[in-house]
Amino acid sequence: xxxxxxxxxxxxASYSTADAVEQYTQRVAEGLRKYEKAAIDQFFPLSDxxxxxxxxxxxxxxxxxxxxxxxxGIDISENLITAARSIANxxxxxxxxxxxxxxxxxxxxxxxxxxxFWSQILANVPTKEARQALLQEAFRILVAGGLASLTxxxxxxxxxxxxxxxxxxxxxxxxxxxxxVILKEGGKDPVFWHxxxxxxxxxxxxxxxxxxxxxxRVSELGESWDNVFIGFGRKP
Ligand SMILES: C[S@@+](CC[C@H](N)C(=O)[O-])C[C@H]1O[C@@H](n2cnc3c(N)ncnc32)[C@H](O)[C@@H]1O
Numbered sequence: 001x002x003x004x005x006x007x008x009x010x011x012x013a014s015y016s017t018a019d020a021v022e023q024y025t026q027r028v029a030e031g032l033r034k035y036e037k038a039a040i041d042q043f044f045p046l047s048d049x050x051x052x053x054x055x056x057x058x059x060x061x062x063x064x065x066x067x068x069x070x071x072x073g074i075d076i077s078e079n080l081i082t083a084a085r086s087i088a089n090x091x092x093x094x095x096x097x098x099x100x101x102x103x104x105x106x107x108x109x110x111x112x113x114x115x116x117f118w119s120q121i122l123a124n125v126p127t128k129e130a131r132q133a134l135l136q137e138a139f140r141i142l143v144a145g146g147l148a149s150l151t152x153x154x155x156x157x158x159x160x161x162x163x164x165x166x167x168x169x170x171x172x173x174x175x176x177x178x179x180x181v182i183l184k185e186g187g188k189d190p191v192f193w194h195x196x197x198x199x200x201x202x203x204x205x206x207x208x209x210x211x212x213x214x215x216x217r218v219s220e221l222g223e224s225w226d227n228v229f230i231g232f233g234r235k236p
Contacts, residue, residue: 002173007126007182007192008102014191015056015077015124024056025083032063035221036118039149039230040067042221048113051141053105053134054121058084061095069114071095076102103130105137112141117150120228123193128177131194135208135233142235148210149232151218155179155195157227198229205233212236 014020032040047068052061055073057080064071073095075081084097100106102125105115115138125131138148155178162168162183171182171190179197184190198215205213210233219226 002175002182004126004130010189010191011124011126012076012102013189015075016079018079020077021057021079021083024059024080025087027059028057028062028087030059032060033218033223035218035223035228035230036060036063038221039232040064043147043149043232044069044114045147049111050114050116051105051107051112051138053100053115053117053138054119054124055084055097056080056119058087058095058097060116060118061097062087062091062093065093065095072107073097074100074105076100103133105134105141107141109140110143113143113146115142115146115148117148120151120153122150122152123195124191125194126180126192132204132207135204135210139209139233139235144235146235147232148205148208148235149230150201150204151228151230152196152201153193154217154227154229155197158195161227196229201229201231205231208233209236210234 050064050069050071052073055061055075058073061071061073078099081097081099088095122131167185169184171184173182179195181193182190183193201215213233215229215231217226218228218230
């Protein structure tokens with residue numbers, strides 16, 4: 001039986017390396033993906049307070065600030081938070097960055113208009129209960145009418161792509177849930193991933209209190225590829 005604690009440790013280690021800092025620092029210049037920009041244009045209210053969970057070095061956070069949002073980013077990787085703060089300094093940005101323990105969100109109740117879990121960050125959170133807890137935290141800190149949004153890999157399509165990709169070795173472990181895999185890429189350490197089906201995403205929202213929720217494929221928001229869902233939930 002693989003322990004969730006062990007899996008979390010592997011995830012944190014993978015986002016703490018010098019390579020990860022370089023990769024996510026470079027990503028900041030890429031700004032928003034096409035589907036992210038389309039999601040903001042269609043569904044986000046203007047100029048409100050946004051929390052970016054799993055902010056890395058700040059790719060979405062800085063882009064949202066440039067669009068007029070007041071933004072805070074949180075992440076489990078101290079090295080990425082340090083990189084994000086240094087980029088914020090260089091840019092004279094007002095975005096705040098904070099280290100999180102990855103299981104709860106230490107923000108007061110009803111203080112954010114939008115909480116995003118983009119870049120498929122829930123894929124790296126072992127156990128359904130822990131993913132659920134994060135969505136419940138988002139619900140708690142959102143104002144009434146506030147919006148949570150997440151992006152996740154579609155299980156069927158992604159597993160098929162991975163099987164055909166020689167960069168990844170899949171390590172079978174006992175005790176993993178449906179949709180869980182452990183992947184080893186090149187010389188790197190193995191990392192936990194979870195891939196979702198659509199009903200699971202719907203359940204995540206409903207079981208966290210979001211009555212009004214909807215899911216799109218990124219191709220419906222202009223992307224040419226299609227193995228990611230983007231979900232939205234509105235707090236009543
Ligand atoms: C794929 S990276 C995306 C980083 C950034 N959003 C971007 O697009 O450049 C996922 C990020 O989520 C963070 N992360 C993983 N689990 C987390 C958790 N439970 N809470 C907060 N951040 C987490 C990782 O440290 C990593 O920075």
